[in-house]
Amino acid sequence: MYKLIVIICSTREGRKGPIVADWFIPLAKANKHFIVEVIDLKEVNLPFMDEPNHPRLKKYTKKHTWDWSRIIDEADAFIMVLPEYNYGYPATIKNAIDYLHQEWLYKPVGFVSYGGIAAGTRSIQALKQVLTALQMVPLMESVNIPFFTKYINADNHFVATEEQNHAAQNLLFSLEKWTETLAPMRKARLHPEHK
Numbered sequence: 001m002y003k004l005i006v007i008i009c010s011t012r013e014g015r016k017g018p019i020v021a022d023w024f025i026p027l028a029k030a031n032k033h034f035i036v037e038v039i040d041l042k043e044v045n046l047p048f049m050d051e052p053n054h055p056r057l058k059k060y061t062k063k064h065t066w067d068w069s070r071i072i073d074e075a076d077a078f079i080m081v082l083p084e085y086n087y088g089y090p091a092t093i094k095n096a097i098d099y100l101h102q103e104w105l106y107k108p109v110g111f112v113s114y115g116g117i118a119a120g121t122r123s124i125q126a127l128k129q130v131l132t133a134l135q136m137v138p139l140m141e142s143v144n145i146p147f148f149t150k151y152i153n154a155d156n157h158f159v160a161t162e163e164q165n166h167a168a169q170n171l172l173f174s175l176e177k178w179t180e181t182l183a184p185m186r187k188a189r190l191h192p193e194h195k
């Protein structure tokens with residue numbers, strides 16, 4: 001079993017991210033390859049990156065950084081539940097990523113994005129570039145929900161279409177394969193700079 005961390009990336013008052021996540025999480029939990037943990041960046045509540053040393057050195061000076069480091073270190077795979085802010089990703093996820101280095105290396109990451117006409121895809125594309133700087137593997141398969149509020153009912157539940165459920169299963173299948181593939185890489189010797 002691999003540990004899958006689902007990260008809820010938005011933190012603003014009145015955000016919709018948890019509603020979308022609440023649809024996806026049971027599907028992930030039903031997958032027998034993963035033990036799922038949900039991490040909400042609003043609860044993690046990191047300040048703007050305030051460490052004096054480059055994260056590659058792992059010489060953290062703050063408790064909040066060590067707490068965040070332990071969470072991400074334990075993960076074998078990630079799903080980011082990601083909105084699109086001004087054609088990009090929210091600053092909250094970039095900040096959370098920038099805090100760490102070794103903890104992210106060689107891990108796969110999939111996306112459940114949501115937004116207007118572009119369904120959050122511009123956000124994903126911009127974030128992929130950041131993630132590859134950390135040797136992460138962003139997946140091609142993703143769930144992209146356009147005009148996502150259409151699928152939120154009066155009880156604030158996300159009611160997915162057949163296609164969205166299918167896309168979620170495709171994403172989880174791809175994540176399984178990449179998780180299995182990358183796990184041995186992390187066991188092997190790390191690059192000397194990452195020691």
Ligand SMILES: Cc1cc2nc3c(=O)[nH]c(=O)nc-3n(C[C@H](O)[C@H](O)[C@H](O)COP(=O)(O)O)c2cc1C
Nearest residue numbers: 010012015016017083084085086087114115116117
């Ligand atoms: C600051 C901001 C910028 C936004 N920019 C975009 C955008 O570029 N593209 C888009 O599809 N939706 C955009 N939206 C609308 C979001 O898709 C929508 O508000 C969504 O609920 C945001 O996710 P959240 O509720 O989890 O924060 C933006 C929303 C905010 C708050």
